[in-house]
Amino acid sequence: MIFFHFESDIGKKRTLNEDSYGHCTSADGSVRFFIVADGMGGHNAGEIASKTAVDTFIECASEFDAAHIRPTSMPDRLSKFIKDTVFKIDRRIIKKSRGGDNCFGMGTTAVICAIYGKKAVIGNVGDSRAYIANKYTGIKQITVDHSYVEELIRSGHLTREEVNNHPKKNAITRALGFLEEKGADVFVKDISKGERILLCSDGLTSMVPDKKIADIMNGNLFVTLACKKLIKCANDNGGTDNITVAVIQP
Template sequence: MLVYALTDTGNVRENNEDSYYISDGKNLNLFIVADGMGGCNGGEVASKYAVETVTKYFFDNYDNCNKDDESIKKFIKDAITTANSFVFNKSFSDLDLTGMGTTLTLLLIENKNYFIGHIGDSRAYLIRDGNLIQITEDHSYVEELVKLGRITQEEARIHPQKNIITRALGIDEEIEVDIFTGNVFKNDVYLLCTDGLTNMLTDDLILKEFKNSENINEACDNLIKLAKQNGGYDNITIVAVKEV
């Protein structure tokens, strides 16, 4: 398994409110991206707390989890729910953190299967057989408009309200977490990213870069550069995982 991660503040923001985690692959194939939001440094704190809480939950409890599919899916939901409670409670401890929240998209590879836990508008993609497949669904206002047929996907990319999300971690006491699962095959590439990438680049451009690059490291480096060339209005974070 090959893994590469990269984060960049972008061209406009002073702080990087994105966080990510990649495991060393020895005992646990866990990967996470999170995109924080909130006044002052709330977004940065929210994403950091969320990632740290989820990873701690895994390290403290995953060895005792049954490794069948249903148990793993429940475990992922429990980990993200635990992080939600932590961030939600922390938001009341400091006025500067009031209302903070974060997206969180998690990838776990176990038993030749992938498991994805997701809330918000960061994304998980699968590149397989020369195709780019978006696994997750954006929890956003514009995605709801797309589903209702009021705007197209292309119009959604430039919609003035594209940053309004309908689900996030830490905002409400209770959350709904999406879980996706499927088989892992040789040469699969799993891509986790924040919307600082997908708001600047189309899916076709992302796929083209992976096809034209020598390896996932080069592809991620080039995608960050392209996103910044196209504006770089937000923080940009990418985690790429290739099954070899």
């Protein structure tokens, strides 16, 4: 049995929550899918973009049928499914963005997780993240941000301690609605007993350091309370953005 909970909050500075989230089960019942998306754009365009991403993903994921797929092939099949569906979402957002001035230029990040047995297949576009928490080893970030500052860090021109003071700390280099030939990065991970998966928008990670996230994730709290505590911590630290979290315990 999988225990999970989502929590989303507008934060303390925004007037609209442009984050969206969703979950579903595959057609044959063997895979559980989860998604968190963080929209961007003028007016309510960010909300439209993130909701389009979630709705499209759930539509496709609920039709995924693993009944005739060999278990050993599932990680590869799920990886391909996530990559293909991300491009489908991208095309749908682009089409909607051409439908009216208020939607022009809208986009969204997304972090996706598919749970099959003790395997987690995780995909991301943008700076929404996935972590795996373990009581003995702490917390590990699985995804790699598609952001300007992450590129600077990887090239040795910026340290992680300097990120919060960088003028382009919120600039992302990849988003649904602007993918072009770029797609999702996908990671396949084994999940051990007692480990938890965290999906979140950057409204959490920009406000709460990884060590504090680890303390909450590994603090023997039920998934519902863990989500609420993560949201509260982000708001207590400023709450400058919308905050969405999903805690999943396979």
